[in-house]
Amino acid sequence: MNKVLESLTREQLLDLVEVMSKNLLTLDGYWFLSIENRYGQSVAVEIDREAWEQFGVSEARRIKKFLKISDGTLEDLARALHFTSIAPVSAVSVETIGDRVVLNIRNCRPQTARLKSGRGLFPCKPVGLAHLSAFAKVINPKFKVRCLLCPPDEHPEDLWCSWEFYLE
Numbered sequence: 001m002n003k004v005l006e007s008l009t010r011e012q013l014l015d016l017v018e019v020m021s022k023n024l025l026t027l028d029g030y031w032f033l034s035i036e037n038r039y040g041q042s043v044a045v046e047i048d049r050e051a052w053e054q055f056g057v058s059e060a061r062r063i064k065k066f067l068k069i070s071d072g073t074l075e076d077l078a079r080a081l082h083f084t085s086i087a088p089v090s091a092v093s094v095e096t097i098g099d100r101v102v103l104n105i106r107n108c109r110p111q112t113a114r115l116k117s118g119r120g121l122f123p124c125k126p127v128g129l130a131h132l133s134a135f136a137k138v139i140n141p142k143f144k145v146r147c148l149l150c151p152p153d154e155h156p157e158d159l160w161c162s163w164e165f166y167l168e
Contacts (some may be wrong), residue, residue: 021088025109032110032122041122049130056134059085064139072140074101077165080139101165102148103132108160111151124161125150136153142168 008016028048036044063069063083069076078101081087081094091106111121128150136143145166147153149162 018088021085022109023088024085025089029113035138036122045126048124049126052127053130053134056131057138060135060138069139070077072143074099074165074167077101077136077139077143080135084135099166103165104159105161106159111160119143121151123152125152127165128161132165136165140167144168 005013005016010144024046031051032044032048035047057101060080063080067076067080067083069080074096076097079095081101082092084092086092086105089107089109093104093106095102111124114120114122125147129145129147133145136145144167146164146166148162148164149155149159150163155161
């Protein structure tokens with residue numbers, strides 16, 4: 001382990017997790033804008049979808065190993081979703097409701113940044129579906145994901161997107 005990281009306090013490490021989560025989303029945002037400016041939004045969304053789908057596999061493998069998940073139960077998935085790269089800065093909530101897990105994202109930094117810059121929302125539903133489906137399937141290949149709401153869908157002010165996970 002890096003000596004500098006080892007010297008940090010618990011609070012500093014928690015702050016660093018948040019900084020790294022913001023950095024990932026910032027990089028993704030700049031990358032998306034570069035593609036969007038050059039080739040248009042529909043091409044940028046499709047390329048972003050492919051990239052996040054691949055990332056979902058890698059991210060889930062690392063989290064699954066970190067959490068020592070073997071069975072791939074609903075509880076395992078609910079726990080793993082708290083450790084996604086976007087979770088620390090996205091006001092993520094995860095609930096197990098009967099035979100379903102519901103993931104809600106209450107703070108969407110990319111969409112908020114787009115609105116602040118005057119670019120407007122982008123239809124991220126295919127990106128979220130690809131990422132979360134790939135992620136869930138690594139935890140257990142029998143998991144299915146259904147979008148409850150996500151841009152371009154209308155959404156309440158305090159909820160950007162909502163996803164439901166269930167076993168096939």
